[in-house]
Amino acid sequence: MLSIELHVAQRDELETIENLMQFYTYDFSEWLPLKLGESGFFSILPMPDYWRKPATRPFLIKVNGELAGFVTVDEDTHLQGARYNIGYLFVSRRFRGQGVARFVVSTLLSRLPGQWQIFHIEANQPARLFWVAVMPTLCAAGFTRHSLTVDGHSCTFYRFESPLPSP
Numbered sequence: 001m002l003s004i005e006l007h008v009a010q011r012d013e014l015e016t017i018e019n020l021m022q023f024y025t026y027d028f029s030e031w032l033p034l035k036l037g038e039s040g041f042f043s044i045l046p047m048p049d050y051w052r053k054p055a056t057r058p059f060l061i062k063v064n065g066e067l068a069g070f071v072t073v074d075e076d077t078h079l080q081g082a083r084y085n086i087g088y089l090f091v092s093r094r095f096r097g098q099g100v101a102r103f104v105v106s107t108l109l110s111r112l113p114g115q116w117q118i119f120h121i122e123a124n125q126p127a128r129l130f131w132v133a134v135m136p137t138l139c140a141a142g143f144t145r146h147s148l149t150v151d152g153h154s155c156t157f158y159r160f161e162s163p164l165p166s167p
Contacts, residue, residue: 002063002095004103009058009070014051017058017070018044024090031123032153050074050087057112061091061104068095071104073112078148079159082117102134109138109162119150119157131158 009017025034025042037043050056055075061068072087086108091100109116118135120127135143135158143160 002098002100003065004068004100005062005065006059006071006104006107007062009060013060014058016060016067017072018046020070020090021047021088023092024088027090028124031121056087059104059108061100063095063098063100068092068100069104071108073108077117078119078150079117079146079157081115082159083115084112084162085117085119101130102138105134106138113162113164115159115161117157117159119148119155121150122154122156128156131156135160 021044022042025044028034029042034042050072051058053074057073059071059073061070069089069091071089074085074087075083076087077083077085086105089101089104091104105118118131120131122128139158139160139162141161141163143158146157146159148155148157
């Protein structure tokens with residue numbers, strides 16, 4: 001059985017997340033024309049402005065005590081009324097298909113009740129299949145689905161409310 005932990009990343013752990021962004025970007029290069037730089041790394045700019053935003057909440061994911069990925073929550077929303085957005089969600093390949101991402105999202109929703117949006121680019125079939133499967137189980141009260149174009153990419157957005165935890 002897996003022991004999955006989600007903990008708030010501290011300031012000194014933001015570099016770890018930025019390192020993991022190389023793998024996140026590598027995965028995305030399957031669906032977007034992202035290029036490796038001459039150094040062999042993707043040209044990812046440091047994100048100090050993103051980390052400084054009060055609404056940005058970075059988390060590290062650990063499985064059985066081992067670093068397994070990261071997730072961020074921010075307020076960069078595209079749907080009116082939504083407060084929270086999953087900015088980035090990355091689970092390393094070794095831990096995919098084992099319920100890690102589902103646990104992470106469920107935990108975030110219980111910690112941050114309120115109006116949410118979650119989205120993925122349509123070209124990312126694994127994300128599309130994941131969200132289609134988990135949205136009905138995460139949002140018992142229902143959700144709405146929207147198609148929008150963001151930065152020239154067709155995207156699917158889910159909009160819903162995460163209720164306060166029961167006492």
